[in-house]
Amino acid sequence: MRDLPQLLDLIASFSKENPFPELPLELYEPCNYLLALGGKRLRPALVLMGHELYQDNVEVALPVAWTVELFHNFSLMHDDIMDAAPLRRGEPTVHYKWNTTTAILSGDVMLIYAYRFLARGGDANTVLQLLHIFNRVATEVCEGQQLDLNFETRPVVSIPEYLKMIELKTAVLLGAALEMGAICANAPAQDAHHLYEFGRLAGIAFQIQDDLLDTYGDPVKFGKQVGGDILQNKKTLLVLKTLEIASESDCRELREWMQTGSEDPLKKVAAVRAIFDRNGIPALVAGEKQRFQQEAFRHLESVQVQGSRKAILKKTVADLLERDS
Amino acid sequence: MRDLPQLLDLIASFSKENPFPELPLELYEPCNYLLALGGKRLRPALVLMGHELYQDNVEVALPVAWTVELFHNFSLMHDDIMDAAPLRRGEPTVHYKWNTTTAILSGDVMLIYAYRFLARGGDANTVLQLLHIFNRVATEVCEGQQLDLNFETRPVVSIPEYLKMIELKTAVLLGAALEMGAICANAPAQDAHHLYEFGRLAGIAFQIQDDLLDTYGDPVKFGKQVGGDILQNKKTLLVLKTLEIASESDCRELREWMQTGSEDPLKKVAAVRAIFDRNGIPALVAGEKQRFQQEAFRHLESVQVQGSRKAILKKTVADLLERDS
Numbered sequence A, B: 001m002r003d004l005p006q007l008l009d010l011i012a013s014f015s016k017e018n019p020f021p022e023l024p025l026e027l028y029e030p031c032n033y034l035l036a037l038g039g040k041r042l043r044p045a046l047v048l049m050g051h052e053l054y055q056d057n058v059e060v061a062l063p064v065a066w067t068v069e070l071f072h073n074f075s076l077m078h079d080d081i082m083d084a085a086p087l088r089r090g091e092p093t094v095h096y097k098w099n100t101t102t103a104i105l106s107g108d109v110m111l112i113y114a115y116r117f118l119a120r121g122g123d124a125n126t127v128l129q130l131l132h133i134f135n136r137v138a139t140e141v142c143e144g145q146q147l148d149l150n151f152e153t154r155p156v157v158s159i160p161e162y163l164k165m166i167e168l169k170t171a172v173l174l175g176a177a178l179e180m181g182a183i184c185a186n187a188p189a190q191d192a193h194h195l196y197e198f199g200r201l202a203g204i205a206f207q208i209q210d211d212l213l214d215t216y217g218d219p220v221k222f223g224k225q226v227g228g229d230i231l232q233n234k235k236t237l238l239v240l241k242t243l244e245i246a247s248e249s250d251c252r253e254l255r256e257w258m259q260t261g262s263e264d265p266l267k268k269v270a271a272v273r274a275i276f277d278r279n280g281i282p283a284l285v286a287g288e289k290q291r292f293q294q295e296a297f298r299h300l301e302s303v304q305v306q307g308s309r310k311a312i313l314k315k316t317v318a319d320l321l322e323r324d325s
Helices: A004-017 A025-036 A042-052 A058-082 A100-118 A124-153 A159-184 A189-216 A237-245 A248-258 A265-278 A281-302 A307-320 B004-017 B025-036 B042-052 B058-082 B100-118 B124-153 B159-184 B189-216 B237-245 B248-257 B265-278 B281-302 B307-320
Strands: none
Touching: A004 A042, A004 A058, A025 A058, A025 A100, A025 B124, A042 A058, A042 A159, A042 A307, A058 A100, A058 A124, A058 A159, A058 B100, A100 A124, A100 B058, A100 B100, A100 B124, A124 A159, A124 B025, A124 B100, A124 B124, A159 A189, A159 A237, A189 A237, A189 A265, A189 A281, A189 A307, A237 A248, A237 A265, A237 A281, A248 A265, A265 A281, A281 A307, B004 B042, B004 B058, B025 B058, B025 B100, B042 B058, B042 B159, B042 B307, B058 B100, B058 B124, B058 B159, B100 B124, B124 B159, B159 B189, B159 B237, B189 B237, B189 B265, B189 B281, B189 B307, B237 B248, B237 B265, B237 B281, B248 B265, B265 B281, B281 B307
16 A cells, blocks of 8 residues: 555656657647646545555556546646636646647647546446546536636525535546546445545535635645635635625625725725624534535445555545645 | 438437537537537548448447537637637637637537547447547647647748648548448458548548639639638648749749738739649649549558448548539
8 A cells, every 4th residue: 555645656757757749849838837837636646545445556547547637637727718817836827828729729638638548547348437437527527617607797606506516616526536546446336436425525525625714724824815715706605604694784795895896905805704703604614514524434434445445545535624724 | 321411310310319418508508509500510421431331220320420520519619719710600609609718618518528429439349449549539630720820820831741730630530530430330440440541531632622622612612702711821732832833933922922911802812823823733732632532542442341332432522522623
């Protein structure tokens, strides 16, 4: 069994041994650029962990791990165009450094390369199983991105709608990463299902935590500007929960802040945070996160593998879900 | 054996029975819109024809035929953004009717749907074979689009470079359509290869013909504005051939015209056409087309299937390559 740093080393080596072609330079250079910016490589690590529950020869799952990482980066490249984002991982986004045409076409070829690595995922039956899972999840991620775009302009979004959006946009890919890793190791179908659910539910918990950290996190540990969501008037779970339970006057005040600009950002963040605080929103949202987290770990318990083999996966996900909030 | 109209009917029925989901509306409506604009449906028909060389149950090849059509439409949706094209098949393009974000995301999901239909292409071994072919060709189409974009701003493009670009951007998909149809019918590997080469070479001939028709076609039969390439200063094979063989003064005159606007479009088209004419370019380019066409049909001859089964495919491609030029 390998620990997380060892798995990340394997992924880094695989990535180095499988670069994009050199030519046409204009097509592939942006792909290599975005991948070189790094990121946590959580998704490919989950593929390998799903595999390691059953087999030690984790190398066979590397192409599928890379499929998931390429897909994630493809979606970042295209989402950054749609969000007009200038920065990604602290560096210029592809459409910003090159242009929109480049970011579209390089993203397209990155998605196709995800499928190229998938085709190396095992024998024909395994690849067909992987293809069905990956196709479904790739579709869902696009649907989630569309819902996210729709919510920006919709006046009212319900909490179930919001949870569905984060599930599709980010959580299902975490579930599929674990499931696909398990499939590469010929895991029983029941186990593969529980692993998918574990990843999906933990993914939802993780996104809820992200909402909390954006407003309440330690700025040093969180690594982003605290209050960014408030300044962008994002309809996070904190906002939706407030609109659900707060008094009419607090709801009105929150709505007013969400229609103002950010001339005095500190004042705006403090004011919105005060509304959340006096309505006990952080605790309610933390409870919601806890609910998904517990349900997630129940699915991990149901996986028919001895506890010692689950230790690394369990610790990795638990650590992710216990960052200071 | 079914003739072309019968095959097109099958494709139309399949398309009607397999629409995109209804929701999210903003994601899938543009996909249905672009597909409803029609087009010749040549590519899916080639898949079915490749299959019909070997087996009568052509229905089994319909999902793969639809894969190829969806991929083609995905590439149109994204290329139209890159080319800032307002019209496609006489109607507003997706990015023009909606916006760029919509055209990016709907195109992405259309590409993923191409893979979803591919997964229905037969047993696991067949799907794995199809996946390898499709991945390779999808990559090549992106590379061809990149080369085409590069050529717009490059001062010099050689004829071999140009031929490589049209091969990648459009011809390989025609070859792969035939090859994938044959694979669905368990055709021998040698035959599948010859069919790929037939489609690829015929595709190059077809693109060369397109260059000719754009300048010399009957405007009524061609269905586009004659001289469009000249007005857009496109580096077509007519231009590249002229720059290769014409006198220095003719080359200079052509280059000058290609750096002017289109204040007097009729004058510009007439002047450039005169340069082509006095250098015998149309005949030279027609000869080039002929060369690819003949090589293509030699590969069709090598396919180990009785002549009567090849009749419809042969006639369809021959008709396409004998439009008035």
